[in-house]
Amino acid sequence: MEFFIDSANIEDIKKAKDMGLVDGVTTNPTLIKKAGKDHKATIQEISQFIDGPISVETLGHTAEEMLEEANEYITWGNNIVIKIVMTPEGMKAVKQLSAKNIKTNVTLVFSPLQGLIAAKAGATYISPFLGRLDDIGHDGLTIIEQTRTIFDNYKFKTKILAASIRHPMHILDSAQMGADVATVPAGTLFKLFEHPLTANGIEAFIKDSKAWATSAV
Numbered sequence: 001m002e003f004f005i006d007s008a009n010i011e012d013i014k015k016a017k018d019m020g021l022v023d024g025v026t027t028n029p030t031l032i033k034k035a036g037k038d039h040k041a042t043i044q045e046i047s048q049f050i051d052g053p054i055s056v057e058t059l060g061h062t063a064e065e066m067l068e069e070a071n072e073y074i075t076w077g078n079n080i081v082i083k084i085v086m087t088p089e090g091m092k093a094v095k096q097l098s099a100k101n102i103k104t105n106v107t108l109v110f111s112p113l114q115g116l117i118a119a120k121a122g123a124t125y126i127s128p129f130l131g132r133l134d135d136i137g138h139d140g141l142t143i144i145e146q147t148r149t150i151f152d153n154y155k156f157k158t159k160i161l162a163a164s165i166r167h168p169m170h171i172l173d174s175a176q177m178g179a180d181v182a183t184v185p186a187g188t189l190f191k192l193f194e195h196p197l198t199a200n201g202i203e204a205f206i207k208d209s210k211a212w213a214t215s216a217v
């Protein structure tokens with residue numbers, strides 16, 4: 001399973017990259033707002049030190065508007081993925097970008113049928129939002145399971161990118177269900193290292209190393 005970091009915060013992305021946790025990056029308008037810097041400058045900075053795919057979200061309503069943004073975004077880095085919302089106009093844009101071999105990530109996916117439509121349009125990734133489904137009392141993970149079955153049945157190459165991850169269990173369950181990628185906020189990524197037995201074990205080893213016998217020379 002690949003890990004993408006769901007962030008536009010340069011420090012967090014660098015920190016996670018150094019830990020070997022960043023195969024790619026996803027951004028959205030809210031994350032750009034949180035990062036507090038210019039959109040283009042932020043993406044260009046990220047693409048200077050990340051080789052993997054970087055998803056950049058279009059804001060237009062029509063396919064023409066999205067395509068115009070996509071043409072601009074692909075000049076911002078070497079591995080830009082055009083993030084497009086799950087709408088009829090969005091799927092028109094995905095079809096055209098896919099024909100030009102430009103990578104796309106269909107976002108705001110909340111059902112396996114939306115995932116199927118995006119795969120038929122030629123999307124590189126689809127992003128089912130687990131946490132936001134859980135928030136309204138639906139089981140977000142079911143969508144991963146159902147979409148995996150559909151994509152395997154018809155041999156779609158579109159990758160399932162588990163998004164709106166809220167906690168480590170979302171990652172564990174998505175991995176078991178066969179999601180290709182999880183895009184994870186920095187705080188949740190760092191939590192993956194934590195285990196009380198690891199912390200206790202380190203403490204005990206350090207304590208014992210201080211009580212080592214020394215051999216007489």
Ligand code: E4P
Pocket residue numbers: 006026027028107127129131132163164165183
């Ligand atoms: C995915 O690409 C989205 O940016 C993200 O996962 C949304 O997560 P949220 O529901 O926590 O905002």
